[in-house]
Amino acid sequence: xxxxxxxxxxxxxxxxxxxxxxxxxxxxxxVTTDGExxxxxxxxxxxxxxxxxxxxxxxxxxxxxxxxxxDHGTPxxxxxxxxxxxxGQKTSLRWPGTQWMQGLIDAYEQVYPNLSTxxxxxxxxxxxxxxxxxxxxxxxxxxxxxxxxxxxxxAILLANDPSPVYIQVWGGTNTVARALKSxxxxxxxxxxxxxxxxxxxxxxxxxxxxxxxxxxxxYIAPHWAGIKVMYxxxxxxxxxxxxxxQVPQEMQTYLEGKFMSEQIIQGHGPLTKxxxxxxxxxxxxxxxxxxxxxxxxxxxxxxxxxxxxxFISEGDSPAFLHMVDVGLDNLDHPEYGGxxxxxxQSRVDTSRWEDGDLVAELNPYTQKPDPAYPQTRxxxxxxxxxxxxxxxxxxxxxxxxxxxxxxxxxKIISASPGKKLKLQASYSDPxxxxxxxxxxxxxxxxxxxxxxxxxxxxxxKALIKIPVTAVKGDTFHFxxxxxxxxxxxxxxxxxxxxxxx
Numbered sequence: 116x117x118x119x120x121x122x123x124x125x126x127x128x129x130x131x132x133x134x135x136x137x138x139x140x141x142x143x144x145x146v147t148t149d150g151e152x153x154x155x156x157x158x159x160x161x162x163x164x165x166x167x168x169x170x171x172x173x174x175x176x177x178x179x180x181x182x183x184x185x186d187h188g189t190p191x192x193x194x195x196x197x198x199x200x201x202x203g204q205k206t207s208l209r210w211p212g213t214q215w216m217q218g219l220i221d222a223y224e225q226v227y228p229n230l231s232t233x234x235x236x237x238x239x240x241x242x243x244x245x246x247x248x249x250x251x252x253x254x255x256x257x258x259x260x261x262x263x264x265x266x267x268x269x270a271i272l273l274a275n276d277p278s279p280v281y282i283q284v285w286g287g288t289n290t291v292a293r294a295l296k297s298x299x300x301x302x303x304x305x306x307x308x309x310x311x312x313x314x315x316x317x318x319x320x321x322x323x324x325x326x327x328x329x330x331x332x333x334y335i336a337p338h339w340a341g342i343k344v345m346y347x348x349x350x351x352x353x354x355x356x357x358x359x360x361q362v363p364q365e366m367q368t369y370l371e372g373k374f375m376s377e378q379i380i381q382g383h384g385p386l387t388k389x390x391x392x393x394x395x396x397x398x399x400x401x402x403x404x405x406x407x408x409x410x411x412x413x414x415x416x417x418x419x420x421x422x423x424x425x426f427i428s429e430g431d432s433p434a435f436l437h438m439v440d441v442g443l444d445n446l447d448h449p450e451y452g453g454x455x456x457x458x459x460q461s462r463v464d465t466s467r468w469e470d471g472d473l474v475a476e477l478n479p480y481t482q483k484p485d486p487a488y489p490q491t492r493x494x495x496x497x498x499x500x501x502x503x504x505x506x507x508x509x510x511x512x513x514x515x516x517x518x519x520x521x522x523x524x525x526k527i528i529s530a531s532p533g534k535k536l537k538l539q540a541s542y543s544d545p546x547x548x549x550x551x552x553x554x555x556x557x558x559x560x561x562x563x564x565x566x567x568x569x570x571x572x573x574x575x576k577a578l579i580k581i582p583v584t585a586v587k588g589d590t591f592h593f594x595x596x597x598x599x600x601x602x603x604x605x606x607x608x609x610x611x612x613x614x615x616x
Contacts, residue, residue, distance in 0.1 A: 149286025166236030178286030250290030287328030316341030
């Protein structure tokens with residue numbers, strides 16, 4: 116761990132640690148999306164967590180999989196080898212249009228009054244509609260002209276508010292690249308350029324799910340090297356199309372039709388009713404490859420065999436789940452791990468955080484290192500929490516469950532080798548539910564060649580022993596995980612970091 120990170124951690128020490136939901140500041144975010152069916156499903160979940168962050172833009176964009184065409188019949192060939200081989204020349208590709216977000220927000224408007232009884236932080240449908248802009252959608256990677264969407268992003272990046280802006284890239288980066296290109300073109304020859312460049316780099320954080328066009332590699336990386344990037348190329352798989360291959364069998368129940376239909380899709384109002392699932396009879400306009408809803412085409416598909424209402428994909432959800440504060444302190448430290456997965460700083464580019472083999476964790480079901488397990492490990496808690504949000508759409512506050520709050524007395528503890536430490540976690544629960552707290556050692560996040568031991572009881576207490584072989588600078592991460600006995604059962608956390616002196 117870098118020295119400056121340790122100093123920041125020391126400054127964070129406090130007597131009682133509260134979750135971010137008790138604070139007034141929320142992370143700011145912009146969503147760019149190409150509108151694939153898994154974007155639709157991610158969007159629905161994202162709306163149900165819209166009280167957890169400040170949405171500042173909803174931008175239609177293009178990708179290697181989806182683009183509108185220029186309405187003149189101009190043929191286009193992908194720059195990406197995979198889609199070049201799959202599609203060859205196209206004048207448009209699987210384009211879902213620029214109205215699907217509005218349709219989902221119309222449904223959100225119907226459940227908003229009930230959602231607001233559970234948390235006052237949900238934005239109004241009118242506000243959300245004001246955020247919708249059309250970006251660069253004509254072709255994959257097109258960034259030749261300014262658009263309503265790129266201008267909107269540009270204005271936010273140039274505004275005087277210095278707080279970070281998390282730009283979620285659910286498709287290609289081309290609309291973001293156009294916004295940055297326009298800033299560069301306007302200021303690069305002026306005496307303001309250095310200040311503007313630093314300002315934009317300091318506030319912009321891209322969370323990208325794969326590279327879905329070439330504009331990051333060709334333009335953003337060489338021209339805006341200071342922009343921070345969180346790049347998820349592997350961990351999203353457990354929430355995407357190949358989930359049956361990725362998710363351990365023991366966890367798959369949370370993605371199967373019985374859970375998805377009963378807990379989320381059916382009987383929870385018009386918004387979750389629009390959630391795409393296998394065999395549900397729905398068909399997205401414009402995408403001739405969306406056959407997942409056809410009940411006659413569930414068996415022996417490329418991704419496996421499915422049942423009605425089985426989960427299809429939410430490959431982009433890690434981008435906003437990273438901002439949902441559940442007590443894991445991952446927002447400023449993506450290397451800590453959380454509901455959006457775990458990313459570590461690149462050894463080559465210090466502005467870039469990545470997943471892959473370097474963050475592979477032991478999958479206890481396969482007993483093998485698994486690059487996706489930093490995301491998969493949270494799946495049961497994620498899905499139970501999603502079910503509770505679906506309940507919020509239709510149930511009274513007294514009839515639904517709400518997450519507990521977990522508290523610890525110190526988040527940073529200094530200890531010497533061989534030291535025994537007592538950890539104590541407590542909780543409060545808005546529904547007066549009982550909460551079972553268990554402690555566990557997040558070994559992969561710590562920095563030590565030695566292994567700490569942990570004993571615990573049922574009262575939120577744990578006794579840990581720092582190994583005598585630990586050396587100065589070693590760190591150990593202990594997670595207090597609290598799950599209530601409500602329905603569905605909800606989980607929150609606190610993290611205690613032990614630093615060896």
